[in-house]
Amino acid sequence: xxxxxxxxxxxxxxxxxxxxxxxxxxxxxxxxxxxxxxxxxxxxxxxxxxxxxxxxxxxxxxxxxxxxxxxxxxxxxxxxxxxxxxxxxxxxxxxxxxxxxxxxxxxxxxxxxxxxxxxxxxxxxxxxxxxxxxxxxxxxxxxxxxxxxxxxxxxxxxxxxxxxxxxxxxxxxxxxxxxxxxxxxxxxxxxxxxxxxxxxxxxxxxxxxxxxxxxxxxxxxxxxxxxxxxxxxxxxxxxxxxxxxxxxxxxxxxxxxxxxxxxxxxxxxxxxxxxxxxxxxxxxxxxxxxxxxxxxxxxxxxxxxxxxxxxxxxxxxxxxxxxxxxxxxxxxxxxxxxxxxxxxxxxxxxxxxxxxxxxxxxxxxxxxxxxxxxxxxxxxxxxxxxxxxxxxxxxxxxxxxxxxxxxxxxxxxxxxxxxxxxxxxxxxxxxxxxxxxxxxxxxxxxxxxxxxxxxxxxxxxxxxxxx
Numbered sequence: 001x002x003x004x005x006x007x008x009x010x011x012x013x014x015x016x017x018x019x020x021x022x023x024x025x026x027x028x029x030x031x032x033x034x035x036x037x038x039x040x041x042x043x044x045x046x047x048x049x050x051x052x053x054x055x056x057x058x059x060x061x062x063x064x065x066x067x068x069x070x071x072x073x074x075x076x077x078x079x080x081x082x083x084x085x086x087x088x089x090x091x092x093x094x095x096x097x098x099x100x101x102x103x104x105x106x107x108x109x110x111x112x113x114x115x116x117x118x119x120x121x122x123x124x125x126x127x128x129x130x131x132x133x134x135x136x137x138x139x140x141x142x143x144x145x146x147x148x149x150x151x152x153x154x155x156x157x158x159x160x161x162x163x164x165x166x167x168x169x170x171x172x173x174x175x176x177x178x179x180x181x182x183x184x185x186x187x188x189x190x191x192x193x194x195x196x197x198x199x200x201x202x203x204x205x206x207x208x209x210x211x212x213x214x215x216x217x218x219x220x221x222x223x224x225x226x227x228x229x230x231x232x233x234x235x236x237x238x239x240x241x242x243x244x245x246x247x248x249x250x251x252x253x254x255x256x257x258x259x260x261x262x263x264x265x266x267x268x269x270x271x272x273x274x275x276x277x278x279x280x281x282x283x284x285x286x287x288x289x290x291x292x293x294x295x296x297x298x299x300x301x302x303x304x305x306x307x308x309x310x311x312x313x314x315x316x317x318x319x320x321x322x323x324x325x326x327x328x329x330x331x332x333x334x335x336x337x338x339x340x341x342x343x344x345x346x347x348x349x350x351x352x353x354x355x356x357x358x359x360x361x362x363x364x365x366x367x368x369x370x371x372x373x374x375x376x377x378x379x380x381x382x383x384x385x386x387x388x389x390x391x392x393x394x395x396x397x398x399x400x401x402x403x404x405x406x407x408x409x410x411x412x413x414x415x416x417x418x419x420x421x422x423x424x425x426x427x428x429x430x431x432x433x434x435x436x437x438x439x440x441x442x443x444x445x446x447x448x449x450x451x452x453x454x455x456x457x458x459x460x461x462x463x464x465x466x467x
Contacts, residue, residue: 021155021315021316022152022154022155022156022158022159023159023312024159024163024311024312026156026159027152027156027159027160027163030151030152030156031209032151032209032210032211033148033151033152033160034209035205035206035209035210036144036147036148036151036160036164036210037163037164037167038202038205038209039099039103039144039202039205039206039209040144040164040167040168041167041171042198042199042201042202042205043103043106043198043199043202044167044168044171044175045171045174045175045178045198046106046110046175046195046198046199046202047075047106047175047195048171048174048175048179049175049178049179049182049191049194049195049198050075050106050109050110050113050191050192050195051071051075052175052179052180052183052191053179053182053183053188053191053192053195054071054113054126054130054188054192055068055071056068056183056188057071057113057188057189057192058070058071058123058126058127059071060188061123062123067123067127070127071127071130074127074130074131074134075130075131075133075134075137076134076388076392078131078132078134078135078137079134079135079137079138079385079388080385080388080389081135082134082135082136082137082138082139082385083138083381083382083384083385083386083389084245084246084249084385085241085242085245085246086135086136086138086139086241086242086245087138087139087142087245087248087249087377087378087381087382087385088217088241088244088245088248088378089139089241089245090138090139090142090143090146090377090378090380090381091146091215091216091217091374091375091376091377091378092215092217092241092244093143093215094212094213094214094215095143095144095146095147095213095215095377096147096206096207096210096211096212096213097212098139098140098143099140099143099144099147099206099210100203100206100207101140102136102137102139102140102143103140103199103200103202103203103206104199104200104203105133105136106133106195106196106199107196107199107200107203109129109130109133110192110193110195110196110199111192111193111196112126112129113126113129113130113192114189114190114191114192114193114196115189115193138381138384138385139381141380141381141384142377142378142380142381142384143377145377145380145381145383145384146216146376146377146380147210147213148160148161148164149368149376150213155316155365157364157365157368158311158316158319158361158364158365159311161360161361161364162307162308162310162311162358162361163311165303165307165357165360166303166304166307166308170300170304179191182194216373216374216375216376216377217374217375245378248375248378249378249382251375252371252375252378252379252382255370257370258367258370258371258379260425260427260428261363261366261367261370261428262382262383262386263425263428264327264363264425264428264429265360265363265367265383265386265387266386266387266390267390267421267425268327268330268331268359268418268421268422268425269330269357269387269390269391269394270390270391270393270394270421271331271394271397271398271414271415271417271418271421272330272331272334272353272354272356272357272394272414272415272418273391273394273395274391274393274394274395274396274397274398274399274414275334275337275353275398275410275411275414275415276296276299276350276395277394277395277398277399278398278399278402278407278410278411278414279292279295279296279299279346279350279411280292280296281402281407282337282346282402282407282408282411283295283343283346285406285407286340286342288342288343291342291343291346291347294343294347295343295346295347295350296350298347298348298350298351298354299350299351299353299354300354301351301354302350302351302352302353302354302355303354303355303357303358305351305355306326306354306355306356306357306358307357307358307361309355309358310322310326310358310361311358311361314361316365319361319362320362320365320366320430320431321362322358322359322362323359323362323363323429323430323431324359324422324426324429324430326355326356326357326358326359326362327356327359327418327422327425327429328356328418328419328422329352329353329355329356329359330353330356330357330359330418330422331353331356331414331415331416331417331418331419331422332352332353332415332419333349333350333352333353333415334349334353334411334412334414334415334418335412335415335416336349336412337349337408337409337411337412337415338408338409338412340408353415359429362429363429366431367379367383394414398410398411398413398414401413401414
């Protein structure tokens with residue numbers, strides 16, 4: 001059977017499986033999914049406690065609110081660089097080894113911070129350590145995201161993603177609560193050592209609970225590169241991790257269907273999450289600073305309820321039909337902030353708006369079907385790092401608007417922006433690009449996704465399997 005026939009048969013089988021409705025119970029019946037779930041829970045709990053404890057440690061030693069805020073966010077800042085320059089390694093390395101390496105890096109980081117914070121280790125050195133450890137973080141999350149479709153097939157994969165999203169939101173809230181308790185009992189140094197233990201537990205769970213899978217896009221051997229040197233002179237120059245990452249990122253973004261799905265996943269949350277960044281100044285200005293926590297908690301609850309409800313009660317086809325209206329729900333409730341609601345009203349509006357994030361469930365299967373398997377890890381990493389960047393830019397943009405107009409109007413304007421973006425992307429949200437007749441799944445002609453790719457000359461043949 002030819003490669004094209006194999007791909008067509010696999011796609012037909014996937015489409016049939018995607019229409020069979022799964023359940024959360026079926027997801028947890030898979031042993032490897034339970035391993036991924038447990039390690040993800042430990043990871044999010046540990047990272048949340050680590051950020052809180054490190055921020056408190058820096059403030060205790062410096063008395064600087066600015067440095068404390070920098071300590072809380074500094075691990076996220078370098079992830080953009082890792083997402084832009086290193087993501088190809090997520091497909092070149094074995095995923096289990098990559099995930100374990102990420103956990104062990106967190107162990108070392110937390111140990112140095114916890115033990116070094118007791119001594120004279122300079123704050124600048126600790127900040128630099130957290131910054132450096134954040135650079136490869138997108139690789140580890142990309143490897144985890146790319147393994148999930150191997151563990152769960154069809155509709156179960158979509159529900160598995162919903163479980164991960166809901167768990168991450170709940171674990172962040174729990175991590176802040178647990179972290180606060182640990183800081184009282186053990187202090188920031190002890191809390192950091194406990195997070196090291198959580199990361200070590202995640203590493204052990206992943207190492208002995210997850211099957212060792214091969215890399216999706218193995219690094220070309222020296223003999224392979226020499227054999228291709230005459231026919232693919234460019235490939236011998238472009239096999240480095242940075243060059244491959246940049247090339248594959250360009251190829252993914254040049255692919256119309258992939259780009260549309262990425263933008264559909266990035267832009268609506270960009271402004272809706274940006275609005276959340278203004279809840280604190282809005283409610284503080286209204287004399288209800290305590291209400292900011294209530295409203296933010298309501299938003300987290302709305303996200304969890306939305307993901308669970310749509311995942312549990314909507315069939316696969318219904319989820320895709322709901323993508324557009326749910327995306328509009330991200331922005332519509334925010335318009336109500338124009339009326340300057342109190343804490344209760346703001347919490348209700350935030351809950352409804354965050355529930356709209358469940359629109360992403362209707363995009364997950366299409367994104368998985370659209371990206372090439374050889375670049376799956378990098379595609380998921382690009383999706384995640386792009387979303388984080390978009391949310392940071394959205395928070396900055398809505399915050400800047402709040403400098404020009406009252407905070408409640410800035411939130412309402414962000415709702416208008418969400419609605420405008422969703423309407424502009426309605427074709428991608430509805431899946432209008434599926435079945436594009438111009439070539440393949442998304443209208444592309446063999447982009448250079450492989451480690452030494454270079455256009456049509458790099459297409460795999462029966463004698464030269466895809467890398």
